[in-house]
Amino acid sequence: MANRPAAALVLREGDRERLVSLTRSTTVRAGLALRARVVLLAAGGVSNTAIAEQVGLSRPKVIGWRQRYVRSGIKGLDDAERVGRPREIDHAMIVAETLKPPPKRLGVTHWSSRLLAVRLKVGNATVARAWRDYGVQPWRSETFKFSTDPELVAKVTDVVGLYLAPPDNAIVLCVDEKSQIQALDRTQKMLPMQPGFPERRTHDYVRHGTSTLFAALEIATGTVTAACKPRHRHQEFLAFLKQIDRAYPDDGTGQELHLVMDNYATHKRAEVRDWLAAHSRFKVHFTPTSGSWLNLVEVWFGIIERQAIHRGTFTSVKDLNTKIRAFITGWNDRCHPFVWTKTPDQILKKANRHRTSETLH
The missing domain is CATH 3.30.420.10 (Ribonuclease H-like superfamily/Ribonuclease H)
Structure with a gap:
């Protein structure tokens, strides 16, 4: 006998709006948006095989995400905490080095990710991640002026x-x-400005x-x-x-x-x-x-x-x-x-x- 399509997934109260928002968001991770789409399709009664074809996943993966949602709701769609070796590169150390002025021999006023990466013998992407984590932006400079007026x-x-x-x-x-x-x-x-071209x-x-x-x-x-x-x-x-x-x-x-x-x-x-x-x-x-x-x-x-x-x-x-x-x-x-x-x-x-x-x- 042929396998019957799985029954439509029952969504928890209030989850439909949140799932739709995840699929439309431009800021959430692509994987999370994809899983939200899987759950919405399953809630609409679409078969696991059809869902797999639409979203580009294997059928076992679709089934797995359905089960994760049943067990844990939307929270279950997040990536599981990764196990393995802890990160060896200390982002705090990278930021501490960033806050120090570059050596005079370099002839630069501030660090770039590539210059600092060479000095610390790490990848420039690692330096960029550390800067993002700590909100450090060495390429930016702002001005300030204090009034000395006694009145x-x-x-x-x-x-x-x-x-x-x-x-x-x-x-x-x-x-x-x-x-x-x-x-x-x-x-x-x-x-003059034209479609596809700014004023020049x-x-x-x-x-x-x-x-x-x-x-x-x-x-x-x-x-x-x-x-x-x-x-x-x-x-x-x-x-x-x-x-x-x-x-x-x-x-x-x-x-x-x-x-x-x-x-x-x-x-x-x-x-x-x-x-x-x-x-x-x-x-x-x-x-x-x-x-x-x-x-x-x-x-x-x-x-x-x-x-x-x-x-x-x-x-x-x-x-x-x-x-x-x-x-x-x-x-x-x-x-x-x-x-x-x-x-x-x-x-x-x-x-x-x-x-x-x-x-x-």
Whole structure:
């Protein structure tokens, strides 16, 4: 008599969704996803022979995984703990060597997996595995900067407090300049994006001069008041302050304009201080030294750089300024508020944590 197909496998409660997720996941091991597929097919009443043909396993293997599931559920589909000789290569030792600077004779600033493998007489894949296990990435390097401003706490509290709870009948403007914007023109025409091909441009270019963008970001709306100037001296900055004064005329209600600015020397020139003193509705808030990231207009400068400048081609400074103004016009039509979320205490706590970490190292 011919063998009858095995009865459909009965899944444990809630296992079907988890098994389906395993078969669709791109992060689990391929073997585990395959076993989950075997169990799902068995639960659907597919014969062991048909399952073996579909997934590329032998029939005894299919039967074995069915039985493992019956005994232990999804946990039984994991690889059994391997037996044999323990690993002789100490990953901690590899990481300890990685943290030491390479010998001067090598002339390198950091270890590569191949260089360290030669030194330790192991395979470079072993070094790479040790680095993954310990989260060590010698090829990466990041920067840090601590503010040495003696008024750090007061300035952070002042600026962030202005963002989180602006005064009544007041407008908060983040003011700064983006200097040395180059009018770069490619030597050949850009090749536009096509299906299967990104936009392409030549590596060489022609410089046509530079421009400075002065900008004031109103955080409550995201509206930007801006001006393009040939230089970024105090004369140009003073002219921009007067432009802000015209853009936000005194309405007779005592409305104040609170300006957040960094410590650039131009912002503190006597002529600028005198003008601000003569216009009492302007209130200035300086960010801490080395803390210009507290100025939200820097975020907007990043936006215009990515969306309009970095990939742009400009035949002259006039062309550059025209395209910058076109972006600003479009931006003001679609702008949105800039919302600050971190409190002063959270910022200072994180800064102190990083400072302590660097001191210990």
